[in-house]
Amino acid sequence: MNTIKSRGVCPKCKSRGIVPNVEAVDSSSLAIRIYGEAGGYNGRAHNFPVRVWVCGACGSTELYVSQPQEVLQAYQQIY
Template sequence: MEDKSCKKCGSNKVIENLSIVDHGHMNEKKQLSIHIQTTDQLFFNKFEKGKLNAHVCGSCGKVELYVANPDELWQAFQKHQAL
């Protein structure tokens, strides 16, 4: 929703950059993220992480998900493919 209007209905009532959280043990909040493994070890593997954020249309409810670091995730994906 880069143009700040909804791609589905055209509304300009878009709420941007909302965190997506999971409530874990003892109601602890954890932001959801994408993880791509970058090493191939038995223990202590490394991962590239990208926190998920959302844009939500206040008219029709369309939700779009984004990560802040797509370039780093792409590089990690390419590295993972080569493992």
């Protein structure tokens, strides 16, 4: 797979000036949230932090969760 994260090269502009694995923040850290029941907001919520890879030349940015298998498991338990 040709991604900033996997190859350390920007797939858009081919730069190697990559800023890896930085935190995405608003007022708190950006995260994926999966609720404990389908379509519901009153069940238990699972939050998974999102990390960011940025190309320092063109600004292209890719987002990754740090625990993708756990995101999938949480999703599959509900849907």
